[in-house]
Amino acid sequence: VKPDDLRTPALLVDKAAFEHNVATMSSRLPGPALRPHVKAFKSTSLARELVSAGHETFCCATLREVEGMADAGMGTDLLLANQTVDVDRLGELSARDDLRLTVAVDSDATIAAAATGGVREVLIDVNVGLPRCGCAPGDAGRLADLARAAHIGVRGVMGYEGHLQALTDRAKQAALVERSMAKLLEAHDAVGGDVISGGGTGTHDLNTWVNEIQAGSYVLMDTQYNRLGMPFQQGLFVLATVISTTSGDDGWYVVDAGLKALAMDHGDPDMADPAHQVLFCSDEHTTVRPGEAAMPAVGDKVRMVPAHIDPTIAKHEVMHVVDDDLVHDTWPVDLRGW
Ligand SMILES: Cc1ncc(COP(=O)(O)O)c(C=O)c1O
Secondary structure, eight states: OOGGGSOSSEEEEEHHHHHHHHHHHHHHSOGGGBOOBGGGTOOHHHHHHHHHTTOOEEEESSHHHHHHHHHTTOOSEEEEOSOOOOHHHHHHHHTOSSOOEEEEEOSHHHHHHHHHTTOOEEEEEBOSSSSSSOBOGGGHHHHHHHHHHTTOEEEEEEEOOGGGTTOSOHHHHHHHHHHHHHHHHHHHHHHOSSEEEEOOGGGTTTOOSSSEEOOOGGGTOOHHHHTTOOSOOOOEEEEEEEEEEOOSTTOOEEESOOTTTSOOTTOOOEESSTTSEEEEEETTEEEEEOTTSOOOOTTOEEEEEOSOHHHHHHTOSEEEEEOSSOEEEEEEOTTOOO
C-alpha cells in the first residue's frame, strides 16, 4: 500500500524521522538516563522500538497506559508519573508479578491509596513551579516518612517543570530550569532514594540536575516543539484529502481533516508544505490558502503537521509507518482511553 492510498484522515509516522529521533535521543540519554513518557504516543508498538534502542524504564500518565505496557511485556520499571486514588486498579496492578510499578504521590490521601492498593514503591512528586500535581518542597520529607511508615519503599523524587518546556529563549530557560530544579533537590535531600526524575523534550539537554529525563514528544515532534530548534525532525503528519476548492486570487481549498483529527490546544496545525497557510479548522474540515503555490485538485492528498502531538495521536486508532513510497507498518494506538 502507498501512503496516499490510505483512507483519510490518517496518522502518518515518517519512518526515517522517527528512527533519527530515537537514535539521537538514545545517544544523548542512553538506557535509564531516559524514562520515555508513553503519554506522548500511547502505543506499545512504538514503545517496543524504544526498548530496542535500549530503554526499559517508562513513564505513564494513566493506569490504562501502565496496564497496557505490562500486558505487552514492558513492565520492567513503570512509573505512574501521576496521582491516583483508584485503589481497586492499584490493587490489581500490585498483584501482578510481571510488573515493577512505582507510583507518584503528593499527599496523605494518595499515600493512603497506595498503601491500601498494595503499592510497593512510590516517588514523592514535588511541585517545581507548574501549577499541577506535586507537594511543596518543604513537605516532601514528611510525606516520605509517612510512606515508609506504611511499609512502602520510597525510590526518590520527581518534579516536572512543564511550565518551562516551550520557552524559546534558551538562556532564560536554562536559568529557570536551574531555579526550578533547586526545589526538587531540596526535596530530594529530605526524601533520599536513588531516583531524581523530571524534564521533558524541551529541557532534556539542559536539565542536568535530574538523573532520568521523562521526555516523550521527541519521538515524533510537533509545531510547538519545532520552534525550539532541537535536533529532532518532524515525524508525525495527518494525511488529508482535498474535498473542495475555489478559484480566484484569494481562493482557498478545504481538506477532510479538522479538529477531530488534530488537537488544537496549541493552535492551528501547519501544512507540511510551508507555502500553504491554514486559515481555520472546524470539526471535519480545514480551510487552507495555497499562497504562491498552485491550487490543488479535489482528490489530492496533502500532509498536515499537528501543533500538539500527544492529544493528536490520542484521537486516532492507528498510526501508519511510512516512507515516500510505502506503508511499512501500522501501529495500533492501543493505550488510548483511561
Ligand atoms: C509528568 C510529565 N513528565 C514529562 C513530560 C514531558 O513530555 P514531553 O517530552 O512530551 O513534553 C510530561 C508531559 O506533559 C509530563 O506530564
